[in-house]
Every structure is written in structure tokens, then in C-alpha cells.
Amino acid sequence: MTSSSSTATARTSSEARAVARTQTLIKGTNGIGVVRKTTLPGGLRIVTETLPSVRSATFGIWAHVGSRDETPALNGATHYLEHLLFKGTSKRSALDISSAIDAVGGEMNAFTAKEYTCYYARVLDADLPLAIDVVCDMLTGSLILEEDVNVERGAILEEIAMTEDDPGDCVHDLFAHTMFGDNPLGRPVLGTVDTVNALTADRIRRFYKKHYDPTHLVVAAAGNVDHNKVVRQVRAAFEKAG
Secondary structure (H helix, E strand, O other): OOOHHHHHHHHHHHHHHHHOEEEEEEOOEOOEOEEEEEEOOOOOEEEEEEOOOOOEEEEEEEEOOOHHHOOHHHOOHHHHHHHHOOOEEOOOEHHHHHHHHHOOOOEEEEEEOOOOEEEEEEEEHHHHHHHHHHHHHHHHHEOOOHHHHHHHHHHHHHHHHHHHOOHHHHHHHHHHHHHHOOOHHHOOOOOOHHHHHHOOHHHHHHHHHHHOOHHHEEEEEEEOOOHHHHHHHHHHHHHHHO
């Protein structure tokens, strides 16, 4: 029979391991180039590379979702969603999001590929907490309103038109379609005029809920960063979002 104290100790040890699942992936040299990874209990992975000689830091969140995860009717939803996460959250407007990073001389952007999506900000190391707060807020608190969907539709249709006018982009899409056919990898990342016109806020919100689970995300930070501080702030942001 196991004593209650032994059971409690085992439970405490298990919980501690769940909270502190941190690995050093690359030891680096003299504290330079150390790469560490922490996996939170909910499955969110946080990876940092410490480069103390620089005065900048880049923070990003990678979502394991791209155009290959779309059905034919949802072609373009991943890229559409990328646009919408910049349009405002429950505590920031679109202007607040962009001006927060601009005000400290940083840069912020995102991109969508066939197998992943990335949102990132590059700032001075002293402003890393701000970058973490803004990017995490975008990923966890975006409103995805119908009015924003309608506004961004025009911008995305313009992107499609520009792609069709660019020979290099056309060849890339034709090659993918020839190689992969009706497989999702053969479809354009931007979607088509018909699929983009058919997407609604409700359909995009459901796509977001399905694919932006913490287990599908990897948080990465590089530069003059402290791994433990990054983990604490990211964890607090995601726990607050529920």
C-alpha cells in the first residue's frame, strides 16, 4: 500500500515535471548561442536562442497551419486569417497594434505558407516584453469581425490580381498545381477569387478555433533574451486568454 505522503510527493513531482519541461537543445559557447525549449502543460512550445552580444530581439509565433490544411471551399482561409489578426483584439484596435511597435522603432509582420503561418516582431531587447504582449494578444484575443472580413476582402482580391500579373508567381502556382493536382498542396496560398468572396467571419472563426490551439503553436525568441522571462510572460498571456 502507498502512503498518503508518498502519493502526495509523487503527485507534486509529476506536477513539477509538467510545469518545468525545459530542455537545453544547444549548449552554446560561453553563454552565446544557447538554445532552450520549454513545453507548457497545455502543449505550447517555447524556444529561445540567447545572443547576449546583440541589442535586439525577435519574437514570433509559428502556427502549424497553412493552405495544405484547407478544404477546397476554405482555400485562402489561412492567409485571410493572417490579415484579420492585425485588425484588432478585445483590448487593442488595429491602430494600437501597429503603433505600439512603431513607437519603439520596431517592425512587425506575418506571412502564410503552404504548411505554416508566422507572426513576428523585431525590437530592441528592452522592448521585448512589449513585443511579446502585442503578438500574444493578436494570437489569442483577435475579434475577427464581419466588417473587417469585408474590408480585407478587397485587399486580398488585389493581392490575387497582382499575383496573376506576375509571371514568376504564376509559374509557381502552375507548377504546384501540376505537381500536386487536387491535393491541398496544389492550391494557391491566397485562394481564388471565388473562394475568397465566399468566406465569412463565422467560417474563419471556426477555422481559427480548430487550428490555433496551443498544441499547434511554437513560440520563438532570439537575441538578447532571457529564456525564463520569456516563458513566464508567454505563459501568463496565454493563461489570461483562457
